Amino acid sequence: MSIRIEEALVADGELVAAFRRLLPQLSASAKEIEAYDLESIVASPATMLLMARDENDEYVGTLTLVLFRSPSGARGWIEDVIVDENSRGNGVGEALVDEAIRQAQKANARTLDLTSNPTREAANRLYVRCGFEERTTNVYRFSLEG
Numbered sequence: 001m002s003i004r005i006e007e008a009l010v011a012d013g014e015l016v017a018a019f020r021r022l023l024p025q026l027s028a029s030a031k032e033i034e035a036y037d038l039e040s041i042v043a044s045p046a047t048m049l050l051m052a053r054d055e056n057d058e059y060v061g062t063l064t065l066v067l068f069r070s071p072s073g074a075r076g077w078i079e080d081v082i083v084d085e086n087s088r089g090n091g092v093g094e095a096l097v098d099e100a101i102r103q104a105q106k107a108n109a110r111t112l113d114l115t116s117n118p119t120r121e122a123a124n125r126l127y128v129r130c131g132f133e134e135r136t137t138n139v140y141r142f143s144l145e146g
């Protein structure tokens, strides 16, 4: 399978359709994404929406890379890694993560972080294969929804 990774720069109908197909494969509780949601992500200087296309030019995967500065240095964060279920097992996830690593290096980030639920076995294997190491730290969340 030949895979091309690109940064989405325009929130057009094709991108919206791709996210409406991909997002439910990450989270059953994700609300339906609208064009304006994607427009604000694409327009944000801190966020890179990396998209994978297959040989038919179809979107088959996505990864969101956030690059930011804090007083301790430049850092990166990965969110929402999703590969379409029909395209899994072909290295699409690896190609997305590798590109995120390249972009974080280019931005001189000191670290690139992500979290992944241990039940996501394919994802956890993927991150380790790409060079991520498990950290011992407590992960907290304050929910602002509802």
Ligand SMILES: CC(C)(COP(=O)(O)OP(=O)(O)OC[C@H]1O[C@@H](n2cnc3c(N)ncnc32)[C@H](O)[C@@H]1OP(=O)(O)O)[C@@H](O)C(=O)NCCC(=O)NCCS
Pocket: 025, 026, 080, 081, 082, 083, 084, 085, 087, 088, 089, 090, 091, 092, 093, 094, 095, 115, 116, 117, 120, 122, 123, 125, 126, 129
């Ligand atoms: C995790 C995920 C992004 C991996 O994408 P991918 O393109 O299949 O990744 P890769 O091909 O690089 O490798 C994934 C591993 O899963 C295996 N795999 C997963 N689904 C498969 C399928 N349908 N057929 C064959 N192999 C599959 C691959 O063989 C590979 O196994 P290995 O680590 O033992 O070599 C994808 O499974 C996915 O979108 N899952 C649902 C959402 C999710 O959990 N996202 C991560 C959030 S932290």
